[in-house]
Amino acid sequence: MAGVPDKPNVVDLLERSVYGLVQVDRLLALHPGTARRWIEGYDRRGKTYPPVVRKEPTGSDIVTWGEFVETRLLSEYRDKGVPMVRMRPAIELLREQFNTKYPLATAHPYVGGKELLLQVQEKVGLESALRLIVIRSNQLVFTPPVAHFLASVEWSEPTEGVVLRLHPLTGNPVVVVDPLRQFGEPVVRSVQTEVIAEQFDAGASVEAIASLYELSRQEVEAALRYERERVKAQAPTAA
Secondary structure (H helix, E strand, O other), X not given: OOOOOOHHHHHHHHOOEEEEHHHHHHHOOOOOOHHHHHHHOEEEOOEEEOOOOOOOOOOOOEEEHHHHHHHHHHHHHOOOOOOHHHHHXXXXXXXXXXXXXXXXXXXXXHHOOXXXXXXXXXXXXXXXXXXXXXXXXXXXEEOHHXXXXXXXXXXXXXXXXXEEEEOOOOOOOOOEEOOOOHHHXXXXXXXXXXXXXXXXXXXOOHHHHHHHHOOOHHHHHHHHHHHHHHHHHHOOOOO
16 A cells, blocks of 8 residues: 555564664653663663663664664653653563564554553562553553653554654644654644744744645744743753
């Protein structure tokens, strides 16, 4: 069928090298160094902390689309106060149970694998702050971080697909990241949010930018809001 990628190409998308570790922090509005800790692991005070996203450290700063998507999910847990490395046993088991390198970037665990998600988090003793799914009124319900993540992604196929594109920040559905468009940079339609912010900082009005790029005022404001949040997250904290 024209316009629909075949399954091997879709699977290959998760292995597509798209970003650097520093770039992941920038795009997901993470504090500098966060992506490296989650994706590649780190050493602190003589102790080695293994990666959460990767099965083991690779020594590479290049991040695949699958790794980026899983980091996007982890970003929903950033303020929970529990070290993200505690999530590692659950992700390792999910890789095994769903027989995939990127279980959190594929649709099946969230569609047909809810009970398995529950079993995995119970088996590894995942803290409540990091849980993926809970039982409420005798139903399996996704926790808010997972629900926010699922609302931010678009699947290649609803039950067995992978994430094709996503919204980098919760609450801003206008800004989109697509690994096959604009080098994976955040865009509003086809215009990079960074370009819109540069125009605004140079003195152009929202109305002028909207007219220049044939966008609505709301789209321009969404791009500026994303860029403000991203810059704020990257700003150094006071000593």
